[in-house]
Amino acid sequence: MKWDEFFVTGEPLIYMADAAIVLTIIGIVFVLTYFKKWKWLWKEWLTTVDHKKIGIMYIISAVLMLFRGGVDALLMRAQLTVPNNTFLDSQHYNEIFTTHGTIMILFMAMPFIFGIMNIAVPLQIGARDVAFPYLNALSFWTFFFGALLFNISFVIGGSPDAGWTAYMPLAGNELSPGPGQNYYLLGLQISGIGSLISGINFIVTILKMRAPGMTLMRMPMFTWATLITSILVVFAFPVLTVALALMTLDRIFGTHFFTLSGDGVPMHWANLFWIWGHPEVYIAILPAFGVFSEVVSTFARKRLFGYTAMVWSMVAISVLSMLVWVHHFFTMGSGAPVNAFFSVSTMAIAIPTGVKIFNWLFTLYKGRIKFTSAMLWSLAFIPTFVIGGVTGVMLSMAAADYQYHNTYFLVAHFHNTLICGTVFAVFAALHYWYPKMFGVILNEKLGKITFWFFVLGFNVCFLPQYVLGFMGMPRRIYTYPADAGWTELNVISTIGAVMMGIGFIFLCINVVYTYFKGERDLTGDPWDGRTLEWSIPSPAPHYNFAVTPQVKGLDAWWMMKKERKEGKEEEKPEYKPIHMPSNSGRPFIMSIFFFIAGFGLVFEWMPVAIIGLIGVIICMILRSFEYDDGYYVPVEEIKQTEAGRE
Amino acid sequence: MAQNEKGFPWKHVFGFLLSIILTLLAVWITFSTDLPTNTIITLIVVLAFCQAFIQLLLFMHMKEGESGSWQATMIYYGIYIAIVIVAGSIWVMSLGHQHHY
C-alpha cells in the first residue's frame, strides 16, 4: 500500500482537518509537559476506576463526538440547501452521512447516556461505586478506542460510505472496496464490548448495591430506566456483535453470509442489524425518560405521578421492543402476515409510551413549576416528542410505510425522537447534575440562550422535513434537481440546523464560562432535590457517602429533609473507614491492544492484528492472577471532607 | 447448603443419566421412527430444552444464592430473546417471505 492510499488525500477540507489534528495534539502535549501534568493525567484519569470520573470522561468524549457529528450534519445541510449544489461530491456526501449516523448513535448518544448513568446511578442508590469498577474503566476505554478507531478513518484510509445501516451487498467487498467499511465494523465491535460490560455492570449494581431500605419500588425513576436499559443492552448487543463479526468474516475472510455469491442472503444483515437496532433505539430513549422524570418531579416540586405505572410501562417496553424490528424493512418483501404482525406490535409499543407522557403532564399538574435550564429541556421534550411519537405510529402502518419509507418523513421522525428524546435529555441531565460532577452550577442565562437556539432551531430544521417527505424527497440523496420543488423547505431546514449549531456553541461557552466564573454549589443540594445524590456534598467526594443512608420511601432525600424540618433529631454520623477499589492502568493498556488489533484487521495486516489480540489475552491473564483487595479511606479524611460542607 | 453436600452426589448422577437417556431418545426419534419431519423436529427440540433445564437446575444451581430469582429471571429473559431471534428470523427471512424462486 502506498502512502497516498494510506492517508486520505486530495481534499482541502481533509488537509485542514489533518492540520487541526496535528496542532491539537502538539498543543495538548505541550500543555501537559509545560504544566507537568503527565503524572496527574495518568494517576487521576487514565487509571481511575471511580465511576464519577469515568462518567466525566464519557461525557467529554461524547461532547467531542457531538461536535464531529454536528459538523457532519452542517456539511450535509449546506450541500442540500440549494438544488444541484456542488459543495460536496457524491462520494464525500455519502461518507459524511454514514459517519454522522454512526457517530451520533453509537459514539455520542450511547456514551453520553453511559456517562450520565455512571455519575447518577451509584449516587441515587446510595452505593460506594458500581459493582465492578475495574470493568467500568474497561468499558470506557474500549468505547474510547473503538470511537478513535472509527474516527481516524477520515484521515487514514478513507471513511465508510455505505450508510450507518451498512446494508449488504452495498457494504460488501465488491461494492465498497477498501478499508472504510472495515473501520465501521471494527470500531463498532470494539466499542460494543464496552457497552455489553457496562450493561452487566449496571444491572448488578442496581440489583445488589442499593442502600438498605431501598426496595425496587422505591428506586428513583432514572435508576429504573438504567436497569431496563441495561437489560436491553445486555441482550441486544450480542446480536450486533455477531452481525458485525459475520460481515467482517465476509469482507476479510471470504465467507458468504451476506454476499451475493455463494448463496448468501444480504437481507439477513438487515434482519440482524435491526434485531439489535430497534432495542438500541429504546436503549437511547429510556434513560432519557428517566432523566425527564427526575427533572420534572424536582422542578415541579412534586412526587412523580403514577410511579408504578411508569415502571410497568418501561418493563412492557423492554419486552415489546424486541418484537418490532421488522418495521425497519416492511418493504423488503416479508409477506403480509409478517408485516401485519410487526405493524401491530409497533403500534402497541406506543401505548406504554403514551402512558408516560400523561404521567409527566400530571406530575406538573398542581405543581410549582420552576423554569430552570434543565427543566426547560425537559418541558420542550413533551410536545416535540409527542410529534415524534405520533409520526412513529404513522410509520408503523405497514401499507402506508411503503410510501414513507426512505423519505425525509422518516428522517424527520427519527430525529424528532432521538434529538427530543436523547439529546434534550442529556442536555437536561448535564445542567441538572453538573453541580454534582464539578461543584459549580452552569450559568442559567447562557443555558437558556442555548436552549432557545437549539430547540427553535430543531423545529425549524426538522418540521419542514416531514413536509419534504410528503413531497417525495428520498433520504440520502446528495443533490436534487431544481424542478423538484423541494428548495424552499430545504433552505428553511438549513437555517434551523445553523441555529442548532449556534446553540451548541453557547453550550461550550457556558462550560468555559462556568469553569472560570461559575457559581459554586456549597450546599450539595442546589435544586432542592428529592433523591439521594443531593444529600452529599458537591462535587461528590470520591467515596460518595460518608455513611450509608437509610431509605424509608421513594424520594429518600426529600423525606429526610421533611423529617428534619419537622424537627426530628438527627443522629450524629459515626464514620467508619470506607473500602475502595484500587486504580488500575490495565483497562487503558488492554484497550490500546484492542485498538492495535482492530487497526490491523482494518488494513488486513494479520501480524498486527495477532499482536494486538495476544496483548489483550495477556492483559486478561494478568488480571486473573491479580489479587488486589483495594484500600480503605481513613476516618480522618472523611471527617475533613464532610466538615467542608455547610 | 455447604453442609448438605455429603456422601454420594445423587443429584449429579441422576442428571447425568437423564441427559444421556434424553440424548439417546432424541437420536432414536430421529433415525428409527417414521414420524413426519416436523413432528420429529418439534420433539427433539422439546427434548433439548429438557436437557438444558437439567443442566441449569441440577448442575448449575440456577436458583441458588441470594440473587437466585434474578439469575433465573435473566436466563428466562435470555431464553425469550433467543426464541424471538431464532423463530423470528426464520419467519421473517424464510417462511413468511413472499419472494418467488
Place this chain on the structure above:
Amino acid sequence: MSEIAPKQSNLPLEYSTKQNQLNILGFWIFLGAELALFATLFATYLVLVSRTAGGPGPEELYELKTVLIETFLLLTSSFTCGLAVYEMRRGKQAGMIGWLIVTILLGIGFLYFEIEEFILYAVHEGATMQTSAFLSSFFTLVGTHGLHVTIGIFWILIIILQVLKRGLNADTARKVFISSLYWHFLDVVWIFLFTLVYLTGMVS
C-alpha cells in the same frame, strides 16, 4: 474483597463475600448475553442451511458416530465439572482438582474430534467456510462453540494453578464456581447444536 455478606452464613464458600455474590450474578447475566449471541448464530445457520451454492449439504457431511462421540465427551465433562464443584463444597481441594483435570481432558478429547471433523470436511470433501453460505454459517456456529471450549480449557487450567498456589478461599472458590457455570453453559449450547444442527440436518 473482604466485606462479609450479611445474611445466610450457611451459603457455600463462593457466596461468602459481597463481591463474590456480585460476580456470580454478573456472570449469570453474561451467560444471558451469551444466549443471545448463540441464538443469533443459530438463527443465521437456520436461515442459511439450505443455501449450499452447489456445494455439499448437511446430509452429505454429518456423520452420527462422530457427533455422538463428541456429545458424550462433552456431557460427561459437564458431569465431572459438576462433581468438581461438589467436592469443592465439601472442602476437598484434591478431589476438586482431580475432577477439574478430568473435565479438561474430556474437553480436549471433544476438541480433538471436532477438529478432526472440520479437517475431514475441509480437506477431504472440499467443504470450507468459503464454499457456501451454509458452510460459512456451519463453521462459524460450531467453531464459535469450539472456541468457547478452548477458552474454557485454558481458563480452568489457570484457575487450577491459582488454587494450587493459594488454596481454597473465597476468591479461588468463586473462580472455580464461575468457570464451572461457563463449562455447563457450553454443554447447554452443545445440546442445541446437536439437536438443531446435526440431528435436524440428518433427519431428511
Place this chain on the structure above:
Amino acid sequence: MPAQQQKWLNLFMKVLPLSLLFLLTGCSERFVLLNPKGPVAEVQKDLILWSIWFMLFIIVVIFVLFAVILWKYRERPENLDYEPPDQHGNTLLEIIWTAIPVLIVIALAIPTVKATFELEKPPKESRGVEPIVIHATAADWKWIFSYPEENIETVNYVNIPKDVPVEFKLTAVGGMSALWIPELGGQKYNMAGMGMTLYLQADHVGTFKGRNSNFTGEGFAHQTFDVNAMEKEDFYKWVKETQASAPLLTKKQFNEIIQVGVLKDKLTFSGTHLAWVDFAKPGEHLDNIPAKEKHGTIKLEEVESDHHDNREHESHQHEGH
C-alpha cells in the same frame, strides 16, 4: 422573565400544529404522497389521512393540556410558599389514558392490516383484468424494464397502459434498491438473486416520476426513471412500433448497460435480456457483479446537462406520436 418565556413557549406550541395543518391542507400537486394517480396510492393515501386525524387529535389534546398546566402552575413571586400536594397517582385517570390509546391503536390497526393484505394482490378495482407483467431490474444506477409478453425492453422509462394492473417483477443486479413511483403507490426492494412482486396501477394518463429510493452508493441520486401511463390503444400502438422498429437487444450491449455508472439515456429495444439471464434466479447474477471504481466517478455537471438534453429528446419523441 418567566412571562416572556411563557410567551415564547406558547408561540412555539402554536407553530407545531400549524405546520401539520399546512401539511394537510396543502394536498397540491407537490405533495406526491397525497396526490394518487392510481388505486394503490389511493389506498395508501386514505390510510395516511385516516391516521393523521387521530394523530392530530392526540397532538391537540396533549398540547392543550401541556399549555394550560404550564401556565397555571408556573412559579410566580406570589405562590412561592405553595407546597404541591403529595400525589401518588390516580387509577381512574391512568386507566383512561391507557384505554384511549388502546382504542386508537385498534382503530389504526384494523385498516392497516386490511390494506397490507390487500396490497399483496392486484387492485380490487380492476379484478378480472389480466395484469401486464413487467420485470423491473435495478442496476447501479439505472432502471431496466422488460416486457416478456411483448418482448420489449426499455431503460430508464417505462410505458404502461391506463387502468390495467401492472405486475412488476422486482430484482436487481447490484445493491439493494427500491422501486418507488409515489403517485402510483409505495415502494418495495429490488434484490439480486431474488424476485418479488409489486402491483401498481395508473388510472390517469400522464408522466410520473419514479426512482430508486434505497441508497446504493455514488450515483443513487440520479437513479430515476419516468413512468408514462397511456391510453390502452396508445400503449399497444407503441408496443407494435417498438417491436417493429427498435433495435434488437444484444448480450454485449446489455452487459455494457449494467456496468456500474450513471446512465442518462433512455433506451428502447426489441427483445429482452430475460432470454439469457434472469437476475431474480439465485446465482444468475454472479458473472455480472460489476466492480466499483472508487471516488469521483460521477460529475454532477455532466449528469445534469445530459439529463436535460435527454428529457427534451424524449418529449420530441412524444410529440412525434
